[in-house]
């Protein structure tokens with residue numbers, strides 16, 4: 324393994340060692356190799372290295388640790404806070420690690436963490452199987468799973484971590500461990516919600532569910548306060564087979580919308596009923612009855628069909644805030660309407676996700692994701708082009724989130740932007756934080772894994 328120092332790494336030696344799977348600033352493919360989902364995280368690493376095995380991952384970890392270099396780990400590159408990008412450090416890019424071993428007999432799959440949610444779902448979906456991830460196919464299973472994973476099967480089968488049976492983890496010391504309920508249970512507890520703080524997950528073993536098809540897709544309704552309140556009430560009261568995500572926004576000129584709806588407030592729902600088609604139609608009826616749909620694309624389809632088309636939009640600047648709620652009453656719904664209409668951004672969205680069901684049945688202390696009793700996850704966001712407009716849109720997002728907030732503060736770590744240590748602390752309420760700090764101290768006392776929503780090992784970490 325080539326030596327590294329704080330000031331330099333030898334790119335030719337690295338190339339030799341990693342068989343050319345190294346991209347450095349002078350290389351033609353550099354801009355593509357350093358690119359992440361959010362264009363604003365325009366960082367320039369010293370090298371992007373694409374390992375192909377856990378042993379190689381351990382070597383990259385050692386290189387960063389011994390050379391004092393910043394280490395950014397990247398699975399799907401969708402970090403809202405830009406954590407899988409680095410200025411001057413090493414990006415450990417897992418995209419070459421996409422093996423998937425399905426064991427039908429045990430109903431489980433070992434997946435390497437370079438896979439995206441869409442690629443995994445498509446592959447296992449060919450056999451009528453599924454594991455729940457999020458709502459977007461291009462998100463990496465690495466970052467999504469380690470933070471929790473809230474998706475279309477959350478009410479039926481729980482969070483992604485509730486279906487995680489084991490992980491292969493490369494620690495800060497460069498050890499390759501299998502962690503599960505029997506082996507290193509402290510680490511296994513911590514990585515289920517504690518994010519990227521404890522090592523590089525190279526493989527994840529998931530439970531697979533038989534899911535020959537779903538009834539779902541997109542439903543577009545004209546939005547007013549009554550429709551918003553009614554939608555959330557129906558989504559929280561629906562059978563657990565149904566998970567629903569409501570995106571409320573001023574309608575852009577989408578091709579499947581009638582022209583008269585453009586510029587008006589709409590509710591774009593993404594829905595999935597994971598079960599029998601006739602029961603699915605019955606479960607979806609209350610949503611269709613809320614208002615005359617502007618477009619109704621709910622239909623029987625394969626689960627993986629929810630992730631098509633797979634192409635990504637370009638997001639430059641975004642001001643987003645996320646929180647948990649317990650109810651969306653008339654006042655909250657009116658607030659959503661008013662705040663969205665007041666935004667001066669080219670695009671402003673409020674997202675409401677109904678939780679509960681299987682996710683809520685897991686005890687709060689069983690994993691590092693502790694917000695098990697919250698009924699609704701809300702996110703507000705403004706998307707715009709100019710970084711100079713950030714203060715205005717940040718203030719809008721802060722005020723909007725404050726107006727919606729109910730009960731204890733709390734946030735889902737994977738929906739945190741770059742919002743400072745106080746907000747990271749809100750992701751881990753009560754004793755969850757203390758336990759995470761203990762695990763961090765034990766396994767990463769030097770805080771090598773700090774390009775993340777960081778849980779510092781230092782004693783100050785105990786202070787709010």
Ligand SMILES: Cc1cc2nc3c(=O)[nH]c(=O)nc-3n(C[C@H](O)[C@H](O)[C@H](O)COP(=O)(O)OP(=O)(O)OC[C@H]3O[C@@H](n4cnc5c(N)ncnc54)[C@H](O)[C@@H]3O)c2cc1C
Nearest residue numbers: 398399400401402406407457458463465466467473519524
């Ligand atoms: C368009 C969009 C839609 C989304 N929808 C959902 C959703 O429906 N449900 C949901 O739960 N979340 C959703 N998210 C949030 C998503 O879960 C997080 O952004 C997640 O961190 C992205 O994972 P990634 O691997 O793509 O990102 P990356 O940027 O690659 O990684 C995110 C963080 O995890 C670390 N990391 C990544 N892989 C590993 C690994 N193998 N080992 C250790 N650390 C690792 C990175 O260093 C970084 O700190 C969405 C995000 C976007 C941008």
